[in-house]
Amino acid sequence: MTRTLFFDQHASSLNNETIDTLTAKSAKIINDLSSLEGVEVRTDEIKTLSTTISGQVKLAWKQRFYVQKSSRIVTWNTIFATVNNTRASYYEFNEYVRNSPSIAQA
Numbered sequence: 001m002t003r004t005l006f007f008d009q010h011a012s013s014l015n016n017e018t019i020d021t022l023t024a025k026s027a028k029i030i031n032d033l034s035s036l037e038g039v040e041v042r043t044d045e046i047k048t049l050s051t052t053i054s055g056q057v058k059l060a061w062k063q064r065f066y067v068q069k070s071s072r073i074v075t076w077n078t079i080f081a082t083v084n085n086t087r088a089s090y091y092e093f094n095e096y097v098r099n100s101p102s103i104a105q106a
Contacts, residue, residue: 005067005079007089012060014053022046022061025086029065032082038071039079 009029011022026043033041044064051058067079083089 002068004094005076006064006092006094007067007083008062008064009087009089010060010062013058014060019046019048019059019061022063026063026065028086029083032085033067033079036069036074036078036082038069039074040068040070042066 009022009025011017011019011025023046026046030041030043033039043066046061046063049060049062051060065083069076069079080091
């Protein structure tokens with residue numbers, strides 16, 4: 001069975017961040033994870049969320065990451081540490097059956 005790690009990265013105008021903040025964080029995470037042997041990473045498109053607070057529209061952006069590893073050389077703890085170097089996330093695993101396509105094929 002192949003395990004897939006899911007996590008989201010966020011940016012919010014409430015924290016004086018922009019979509020460029022999320023794009024930069026995402027690029028760093030993708031580069032850092034891609035440099036690890038046997039690690040595949042894929043992302044969804046960035047989603048924009050909006051809310052009105054005290055009459056002002058506030059925006060937030062979210063991007064979901066999917067990570068699989070095919071090597072025992074790299075541990076999940078190494079992957080967590082690599083992501084946490086940019087910004088800590090809440091992590092979730094999902095199990096796939098052995099014959100399901102890898103995230104690289106999705």
